[in-house]
Amino acid sequence: MSHDAEQEISAHLIHDALQHVISSRNFANSDRKKCFLKFIVQETLAGRSDRIKAYTIAVDIFGRSPSFDPTADPLVRIEAGRMRRCLEHYYLTEGASDRVQITVPKGGYVPHFSLRTEAKSLVAPVMADERMNAGRMPAVIPTPAVFDQAPAALASSSPLPHKPLRLGGRLPIVRLLLAILLAVTLIGAAVLFLLLEPQETEKGRIIAERGPTLIVLPFENDSGDPAQTIYARGTTEAVIGALILFKNIFVLGADSSFRFQTQKVLRDAIPGVRVDYVLKGSINRMDSRIVINVALLRAEDHQYLWSGSFRQEFNPGNMIDLQQDIAMQVARIVVQPHGVIDKAELRSNAGRPPDALSSYECILQTREYWRQPNAKQHKQVRACLEQAIRMDPNYADAWAALAFIYTDEIRVDFNPNAERPDPAGSALELARRAVALAPDSPLPLQAVAIAHWLRREPYLSIAAYEHARTLNPHDSDILADLGRAYSLTGDWDRGIPLIREAFERNPAQPSWYRMFIAIFHYMHGRYPEALEEARKIGTPDLVYTHVILAMIYGQIGSKDEANYEVNEILRLYPDFGEKAMFEFERRNIAPAIIVGMVDGLRKAGLDVSSHEEAANQKD
Template identity: 25%
Template sequence: MRYLFEAFAFDTDRRELHRGTDVVSIAPQVFDLLDYLIRNRERVVSKDDLISAIWNGRIVSDAALTTRLNIARSAIGDTGHEQRLIKTLPRKGFRFVGPVLEAQDPAGGVVADNPVEPSKVALTLPDKPSIAVLAFQNMSGDPDQEYFADGMAEDILTGLSRHRWLFVIARNSSFTYKGRAVDVRQVGRELGVRYVLEGSIRRFSTRVRFTAQLVDTATGNHVWGEKYDGKAEDLFDLQDRITEAVVGILEPTIQLAEIERTRRKRPENLGAYDYYLRAQALTDAFTRNSVQAMLNNCLQAITLDPTFAPAYALAARAYIQRHTQGWVVDEPREHAEVLDLVERGLRADRLDPLMLGTAGHCFAWFAHDLAKGIAYIDEALSVNPNHAHAYLQSGVVRTRAGDTEVAIKHLNHARRLSPRDSRGYAIFQALALAHQLGGNLEMASDWAHRAVQHNPNYLPGWVVLASSAASIGRDAEAKAAAQTLLGLDPQFSIRRLIRRYPIAMRDKFEPYYEGLRRAGVPD
């Protein structure tokens, strides 16, 4: 049997690992380890499973097993950080997660001396969004600019690989198409990916223009495209800025495309990721029914795959929405439920930035531990410095901790990373509150207006609009905002607001509460 994945062919009969026409040197024990993981790729195999199969049950140290796994990853171009092909599931085991095609040997058991490169065979798609970043074209006519084009593609690829919900093809596979005219649909088949990012760079006079397109490999249609211009004075600074912008916009773009794809699926064909996407599509509706449906879909995803951390994070977000909208019925029970979800999500994947950031948000809101919340959010940002939602969460929690200067900086960075974010209303509301606490009342009112215009069902937007408008003497506007927020939550009061959210410095929030009193919000 030959197993084909990425640029590799794994031949169990000849006990050889090929990359293209080259044989990769690999120790027998490491070969057996890869063989076992690939054959059992539909499940998580435990440490005991591996020891029984590879070492015949002999006592083996964790260090020895880790060493063999690292060697196996290295042989197939993977790393312990990326875990693109071999994934470690803490306290559970290991799984080969790369898309694999099984190929029988030719009749008679004779294998050609030059095996067929797996890139010529259509690979099955993985069970999460998959993307290949092709080498960008240097349109400058200057060979010396080749390094800049390659560096740009590599940086974007690295930025995307930090999003653990994405399956990102390694550079050594996607760059094999460099300098060739290829159909992206062919690339999709050969690399087993749903999306391809291609681009070009042109330098003229003192400026550089970068063009990028995201293409659906099933149809060949463009999902997204953009041009970026900048001065060529500092190429590396320009490279960093473009990389940040492209990575930031690709995350929501790909998720929207995946949500649309999942909507067309029949319910009986849904997997864990599909249920997660259905929940994702409901996140901005802010109605009781949408929040309940969002939670139900997440719980279905968790049932199908208890190791899928983003589903825990999104389920926790459903509880956050209930909390902010005033829909909590049994506060102690729901707080315990959401904190349990967070702990289970962290056990499932301690490196998922969405899970880490959401854990921080929940520890701040539901355990009233702002310091712990900020620590987890900062960890999310260290794992993925391009994670727009973690910057939003940082701004929200840091505002409550009284650090409005850093909060505003992080919220503006979230806007820069994801300028078309569907969660714009949350960013705008958080900016309004941070500016109001910082004493910039006019700017606070402006951001509050943007928040309620972006999502009129989002109650916190009306709260900060009522307070900021009253604080600058716009009494009629403040009273109208107060009436709207009381329509969304008839039980809303300043006392409930104080109890609902933790704050580090009460005196800093007193003018905010006074603005609500002037607007007519009950004490």
């Protein structure tokens, strides 16, 4: 059994804790999450935690066939992520006073049980208010520790006068009423500040300049059933909650959506407010199916940029899961990197010279460069970002993006700078500056991760990627980068599902990530599958595109194709054969993978020097 070593927890207490969780609002309407949690807890209590594997869960709980392949299908990992988030929310709200806490640590599915030293009785009534959920930025929600400190903070404040005003001798009631009045006043001021900050404060204006602003209008109930109005409101909040996970766009909170209802009302209430995009939707119930229609409009001229229709079977057991699934689908399509808004913004500044671009537009250009890396665009983007951090030194994403660009001076040898002999070290400094500016943003952590990777510190790199994933588990760039890191170190079981999930979540994911799936198939002797993936890489200016193709053609004996790819390698990197071992090792590629890659390259006709030969040539 997995639990705290200091204290034994009885099975009876754990069963009670389980019942509390699965009876909560977060779990009551999701049969899948309930079955998942019950299975792993009961198996652990029965001493069978060794059975708690992705395959067993998929087959026994989710009804998948015995041919289920956990490396190809991320179902269990996705469901585990949802369950973890629901558990975290439960213990901040309904379960704040529970004595036993159930968690499922990342990296596996075996639950952990711990005794909570103090009931957080003050947290539950505050956090239970649904207005504190998806519509607010996570940073403004007090943690339990803040509430725990409240009594001490009050005790240290200025005392009341020795002879306070008495009303009927009921001083405790008066004090209580004064305290409530003060709390309501502070909360009201805080809400007003949060609501108006994006438009009326200097910080808000800076945020607006760094990226577009989007408002989600309340989803309409087109079903004719008044009871569905609550579900429509919940869908609106779920969509907002999914959108705010992505930091490349500023999303107005749920309070703004429900208070102002339309873009015009918002502008009338707060003159000068900036809204770039409007998302609206409707729900309709048809027998056992629910239809949710969503559209994205450009606020300036109300031009439709995208619309989608989601049709799903609907029942009380899946209604919450369905809401969350659709919300994440909408968020991925609309706001994730390379999504609808990114493309619209790129079109609007197409053809403008780099020195005329804003800081945010430089970030957009950087994302476009990542899709199809080439030396010319690398140089342009680097100049743009260097100007951006001079003009806007507090813009964390610009520092992070520049860190990425510096790493490409060594990673793919684009435009090396003699004044920067250690690009990876310089990139790490930039990335750390970005983290200091925005510790809750995933992009700076990704920049830290790639810098550590190129400094040959793979486990520090993976740790940074994992931290970024906790901030936004749905960002396809994070999933793909983390999958690349795991794969090259030989951990295929973790790496390949992440890359595949990235492409499932974002079909516009940069195609060069497919080279790692190609290597995966190659190392398992599946050369036709490897070739199919390699042909989709589509980045002819990257030497590794041709390295992957050459080693596959070498293994299958396609001499003409192998010869062509070898010539392309030497065109892009004339002494690659001499430095191949060094290049592979500095990318933290596992030794067994290096052996397999070198074997294929030699069969393709590339003269790859061994360590000893390379050392002799250097001497």
